Amino acid sequence: MATSLAEENYLKIIYRLCEGTKEGISTNSIAELINNKAASVTDMLQKMAEKGWVTYQKYQGVRLTEIGQNIALSIIRKHRLWEVFLVEKLGYNWDEVHEIAEQLEHIESETLINKLDSFLDFPKIDPHGDPIPSQEGEIPELEYLHLSEVKLNETCTLMGVAKDSAVFLQLLTKLNLSLGARLEVVEINTFDRSISLKIAEEKPIFISHEVAKNILVKI
């Protein structure tokens, strides 16, 4: 069945909210992320339940069905492949691509996205370290730690970000923090949980707990 732009955006957001939990997703949480009023969300959820993309019972929240999840994953696949294209081929920075990918992800063509995938040499992650779902909708569950959880004097590799807002990404860039960077936690301040980091043997930088929480690393 064909999906409208509005429906695709709902599916993507519900997918994101489902990830963290087994519970039903609340109307309000969707409304907030999609920037609509709760009443509008209820309306749409009922239509999407009708189409078999979500399971929905009044007041009990919503979950994606198998079908709904597959649609969501195909949109996420497109979003992330386009982000790779924008950074790798057109020379964008990682903080500039999200909005454009929000548009490109709705372009409908099976062949297009597979040719793009091939043109990009079948990347496994996007510019923010997020995994790219396969054509079949398989997505590797990457088991990363938040930098805020890393112990003193441990060394880790920056694998991704938990938030892709432009200001956050720009801050990381300014701090010289990019995907693949080797990080050593040289100090943890118990007062505010701020952290001192050595990036590849350079002189240490300070980051707040708030920043550390949104950086994903592998030991």
Place this chain on the structure above:
Amino acid sequence: MATSLAEENYLKIIYRLCEGTKEGISTNSIAELINNKAASVTDMLQKMAEKGWVTYQKYQGVRLTEIGQNIALSIIRKHRLWEVFLVEKLGYNWDEVHEIAEQLEHIESETLINKLDSFLDFPKIDPHGDPIPSQEGEIPELEYLHLSEVKLNETCTLMGVAKDSAVFLQLLTKLNLSLGARLEVVEINTFDRSISLKIAEEKPIFISHEVAKNILVKI
């Protein structure tokens, strides 16, 4: 002012119809190309006149304003640059790209299209030989002949097509007729105006007047 998808499609079609003539463009001709009913077109024309994109008087047809024309040209620029991308970078054939470009042309980002332009090495024509408008909305008026107008025994170069339907383009491909081909008109049948052509010294092929009319050449 922001343009909706529907408005952009109207502007593009009106631009095309304006090209051939100085007259006002009829409601019906727009309706036919855009696959809407005339009443819907009237409706939209009135709204677009309101916004200053067309001049419109009841029963007198419509013309693009300077502003309307510039919007149309920017969409055409995007359409054609994306077509180049699809063919040159993703390996599509020239008969497969139009529908996808119809979607991509509506992606809104100044920087995107200029980076794409640069990535493609600033092409001047698209895969069908159509000129690509500059960022400033300048478009070279290419003065081509229809192959049907070429005299017997003259030699010419295939520069473009006057129609980009998939079946037509597929026929040309089958006949080994592609952009840049050197063509010699070796026979013209007065009865049905069909033509015999030598392509780069190969043995001649036959094409109908209908086909010849839609092939653009330079002597």
Place this chain on the structure above:
DNA sequence: ATTAATTTTTAGGCTAGACTAAAAATTAAT
């Protein structure tokens, strides 16, 4: 110059997807 045919516009409706305001259900607080 009338009449006929065609084109265009108006009038009134419909659907998707948003909204506000009010009602209903759930959850939290006494």
Place this chain on the structure above:
DNA sequence: ATTAATTTTTAGTCTAGCCTAAAAATTAAT
């Protein structure tokens, strides 16, 4: 266990962009 606060749903509107049917204007044919 009530009452209060919060969340969610229903009911009723609105706009964009389409539609059909009927009216009006233009163009073509007698």
